[in-house]
Amino acid sequence: MFKKKVTFKILLLLIASDILETTVHFFFKKSTLGANHGQVTDLATAAVLWKAVFCSPFFWVGLAAVVSVFVLWSLILSKIDLSVAVPIASFSYILVPVVSIIFLHEQITVLRWLGVFFVLAGVILVSLSSKERMEQAK
Amino acid sequence: MKEGLLLVLFLIALTSLCDTINQLFLKSTIDSLNFTPTFNIVKIFKFIFQLLITPRLWLGFVFSLISLCIWLVVLSKADLNFAFSADSMHYIFIALASRFVLKEKMGFNRWLGTGLIVVGIIFVSLS
Numbered sequence: 537m538f539k540k541k542v543t544f545k546i547l548l549l550l551i552a553s554d555i556l557e558t559t560v561h562f563f564f565k566k567s568t569l570g571a572n573h574g575q576v577t578d579l580a581t582a583a584v585l586w587k588a589v590f591c592s593p594f595f596w597v598g599l600a601a602v603v604s605v606f607v608l609w610s611l612i613l614s615k616i617d618l619s620v621a622v623p624i625a626s627f628s629y630i631l632v633p634v635v636s637i638i639f640l641h642e643q644i645t646v647l648r649w650l651g652v653f654f655v656l657a658g659v660i661l662v663s664l665s666s667k668e669r670m671e672q673a674k
Numbered sequence: 675m676k677e678g679l680l681l682v683l684f685l686i687a688l689t690s691l692c693d694t695i696n697q698l699f700l701k702s703t704i705d706s707l708n709f710t711p712t713f714n715i716v717k718i719f720k721f722i723f724q725l726l727i728t729p730r731l732w733l734g735f736v737f738s739l740i741s742l743c744i745w746l747v748v749l750s751k752a753d754l755n756f757a758f759s760a761d762s763m764h765y766i767f768i769a770l771a772s773r774f775v776l777k778e779k780m781g782f783n784r785w786l787g788t789g790l791i792v793v794g795i796i797f798v799s800l801s
Contacts, residue, residue, distance in 0.1 A: 651797025
């Protein structure tokens with residue numbers, strides 16, 4: 537029963553996979569910036585973009601991060617429901633603004649704080665729902 | 675930008691859908707392996723190996739690859755903020771798929787929590 541709950545260890549795994557996931561997006565975005573893409577309108581221009589992306593080292597670093605995310609994510613899913621794991625993984629929407637404030641001294645708008653609050657409330661609700669279900673199953 | 679907006683939204687919906695299908699294959703493969711949670715490295719490697727030799731997982735990977743290719747096109751066309759806010763529909767797809775395909779028991783709190791996250795992400799991404 538206990539191991540199916542969202543424990544502290546699983547939460548740490550989720551945060552780790554979140555941080556990695558963020559680096560994945562960062563590197564993939566970087567890899568598309570290198571490409572001299574105008575507008576992707578059809579398959580031919582899309583192919584040009586993909587070719588440039590595959591030649592970019594950023595893309596391959598991103599791919600290495602993808603592999604790490606896969607291993608972490610498989611471990612997480614072996615312990616908890618998909619409908620619990622995926623919402624909790626949205627933690628990065630809380631992490632990024634907090635990190636931006638502490639390390640980058642960015643100004644965060646009221647709307648963004650409101651969003652962070654909503655995500656946090658949602659994550660807590662979903663985490664609690666997992667425990668509830670387990671107690672009912674007992 | 676306006677006529678491109680619908681196309682970008684459609685593409686984002688498509689990546690979300692492909693990603694959801696990938697997650698479904700992954701989760702059902704992991705469930706079928708009956709892996710007991712452990713922090714033993716050797717057992718984890720064995721588990722990952724067993725995962726990788728399951729054909730169903732590779733079917734999921736194909737969808738994941740399609741999703742990645744479309745996502746790269748989306749990133750080149752759209753603003754990262756907008757792309758991420760629209761990508762929040764992914765959470766709705768996952769919740770529906772978990773409920774109806776994997777038959778996970780979704781309580782009221784889990785639906786509400788998922789909904790709050792979607793609203794929150796839209797706020798965070800658009801601000």
